[in-house]
Amino acid sequence: MPSESLIPIASKPPGRRFAARLAVFYGTLFGLSGTQLPFFPVWLRAVGIDPSWIGIISAVPAVTRFTTLPFVTSLAERRQALRGALVVTTLLSAIGFALVGLRHEAIAVFAAYVVTACAWTPTVPLTDAYALRGVVRYGINYGPVRLWGSAAFVVGALACGLLIDYIDPRHLIWIIVGLAALGALASLALEPLDRLPPKAAMSHDASGLLRNGSFLVIIAASALIQGSHAAYYIFSAITWQAHGLGGLTIAGLWALGVVAEIVVFATSPRYTLAPATLVVIGGLSGLVRWCVTAQDPEIALLALVQLGHGLTFGLTQVGTMELLVRHVPPHMTARGQGYLTACSGIVGSCVSVLCGAIYARYGQGVYYLMAAMAGSGALLTWLARHRLAHQPQSAASGGAT
Numbered sequence: 516m517p518s519e520s521l522i523p524i525a526s527k528p529p530g531r532r533f534a535a536r537l538a539v540f541y542g543t544l545f546g547l548s549g550t551q552l553p554f555f556p557v558w559l560r561a562v563g564i565d566p567s568w569i570g571i572i573s574a575v576p577a578v579t580r581f582t583t584l585p586f587v588t589s590l591a592e593r594r595q596a597l598r599g600a601l602v603v604t605t606l607l608s609a610i611g612f613a614l615v616g617l618r619h620e621a622i623a624v625f626a627a628y629v630v631t632a633c634a635w636t637p638t639v640p641l642t643d644a645y646a647l648r649g650v651v652r653y654g655i656n657y658g659p660v661r662l663w664g665s666a667a668f669v670v671g672a673l674a675c676g677l678l679i680d681y682i683d684p685r686h687l688i689w690i691i692v693g694l695a696a697l698g699a700l701a702s703l704a705l706e707p708l709d710r711l712p713p714k715a716a717m718s719h720d721a722s723g724l725l726r727n728g729s730f731l732v733i734i735a736a737s738a739l740i741q742g743s744h745a746a747y748y749i750f751s752a753i754t755w756q757a758h759g760l761g762g763l764t765i766a767g768l769w770a771l772g773v774v775a776e777i778v779v780f781a782t783s784p785r786y787t788l789a790p791a792t793l794v795v796i797g798g799l800s801g802l803v804r805w806c807v808t809a810q811d812p813e814i815a816l817l818a819l820v821q822l823g824h825g826l827t828f829g830l831t832q833v834g835t836m837e838l839l840v841r842h843v844p845p846h847m848t849a850r851g852q853g854y855l856t857a858c859s860g861i862v863g864s865c866v867s868v869l870c871g872a873i874y875a876r877y878g879q880g881v882y883y884l885m886a887a888m889a890g891s892g893a894l895l896t897w898l899a900r901h902r903l904a905h906q907p908q909s910a911a912s913g914g915a916t
Contacts, residue, residue, distance in 0.1 A: 529706075530654060533649050533652075533653050534660050536701075537646055537660055537705065538663040539701050540701045540704075541642065541646075542663045542664060543697045543698035543701045544638060544639065544642060544664060544698055545664035545668040546671035547691065549668035549669065549670065549675070550671045550672065550674075550694055552769075553672055553676075553751070553765065553766070553769050554675050554676075554687050554691075555691065556569055556573060556749050556750065556753055557679070557753060558687040558688050560684075561685045561687070564619075564621050565621070566750075566874050567875050568871070569749065569871055570872065571625065571867075572624060572628055573748070573749045574865075574867035575632045575864075576635070576636050577859075577860045577864035578864040579629075579632045579633050579860075580856050581856065581857035581858075581860035582860075583633045583637075584636050584860075587633075588600075588640050588641060588644070595710050597641055597644055597708060598705050598706075598707055598708055600641050601638065601642060601645065601702045601705065602699070602702045604634045604635070604637055604641065605701075606702075607634035607635075608635040608638065608695050608698070609692060609696040609698070611628075611630055611632075611634060612688065612695050613692045614630070614631070615631055616688035638698075645708065646661070649706075652708070652709060662781075665773060665776065665777045671694065672766040672769045672770055672773070673763070674766075675690055676762040676764070676766020676769075677763045677766065679761075679763075679765075679766075680763060725854070728902070729842045729903055732902075733835060733838045733842060733903070735895060736798070736892040736893075736895045736896045737831065737855060738859045738863075739862065739892030740794070740827065740889050741828065741859055742859065742862040743801050743827070743889040744801075744828065745863060745885065746805075746870045746874065746884070746885050747808070747882075749867060751765075754879065768818060768821050771818055771824075772823075772825070772828075773824070775821070776824055776825050776828055776829040777829075779826070779829030779833065783833045790833075790835075790903070791838065791904065792900070793830050793834030793837070794830075794834035794835060794838070794893070794896045795893045796826060796830055797828075797829075797830040798827075798892040798894075798896065799893045800826035801823075801826075801831075801885070801888075801893075802889045802893065803886075804820055804823040804826075804827055804886075804889075805882040805883070805885040805889060806886045807820050809879050809880060809886070810879075811879055835855075839855070842903070869884070
């Protein structure tokens with residue numbers, strides 16, 4: 516994998532303008548995630564939603580990733596309206612989060628969140644598609660632009676963590692609404708994309724991917740390891756707050772994980788291990804991380820464990836993407852990503868609901884299930900490592916195995 520530093524950065528004003536506005540938009544997008552992911556469950560708990568319902572509500576975005584999301588992205592692509600789709604989805608997201616904040620009953624919050632998630636979850640894949648069009652059009656460097664999203668996630672989590680010590684947790688939703696509104700405003704500044712010339716669309720049968728054993732192993736292992744973060748995403752802030760940790764400390768713990776993730780992404784071009792080995796390391800790291808987390812460790816050990824996020828999430832992601840490049844032919848890349856997203860959504864939604872029920876009864880014991888999932892993903896990849904070491908696909912072969 517070539518280092519992103521070798522990719523030329525656009526020197527012309529249109530390219531710089533495109534990159535700058537996209538970087539701001541990425542910042543608002545992931546700044547929202549930095550507040551919503553750790554603190555939305557805290558708001559749910561603060562307004563009286565019980566843990567079982569918190570698990571169900573938190574599962575909604577995962578469900579929309581394999582139901583409505585593919586239709587939204589497909590429609591935007593067919594109409595060549597990526598920028599327009601981003602304007603509409605971010606605006607609807609801001610309105611949706613506001614509607615969520617006006618309701619405190621579990622059923623009403625759930626219904627409003629379903630509508631919100633249908634608009635909100637497509638924004639990241641739509642933005643990535645828009646960014647890649649800019650890479651081709653202007654020759655911009657994707658890495659430094661996308662990096663602002665990760666940095667904004669950390670800033671959002673820290674800022675919200677600081678505020679939680681000074682405001683009623685029942686008002687946290689309005690911080691989320693404000694950031695969603697900023698995203699909607701930032702979308703208006705995005706540069707329009709050139710329309711692609713009409714071409715005769717060549718259809719490719721992607722059903723072969725689902726008959727490819729290597730591909731199925733890749734998406735299943737990724738779904739298991741990445742899905743093992745479910746309990747952490749939903750209940751970590753609630754648990755740490757119950758143990759007396761302040762909002763800024765909670766945000767700092769989350770930020771440690773994201774910083775470790777950024778370091779892994781930044782150094783990934785230097786990795787020489789096989790992609791399957793990276794996934795195995797990520798899964799085994801998850802096994803250790805969640806077993807330690809289940810023990811309610813002291814703050815110093817907890818901070819060390821949080822750095823493991825760079826391995827459990829970041830390294831798994833790097834290995835998975837490299838495996839997909841090797842085993843999915845170029846003309847099926849989008850569909851391969853779609854199948855990966857759908858598989859992750861199915862696993863994530865089921866696990867989120869299960870986590871809510873287990874946490875309500877066993878508390879931190881839910882992390883043993885997460886450890887089992889991560890370990891299973893590592894084992895699955897290890898057993899298929901020889902098959903995954905081959906590179907069957909090429910532009911000419913069409914990916915036949």
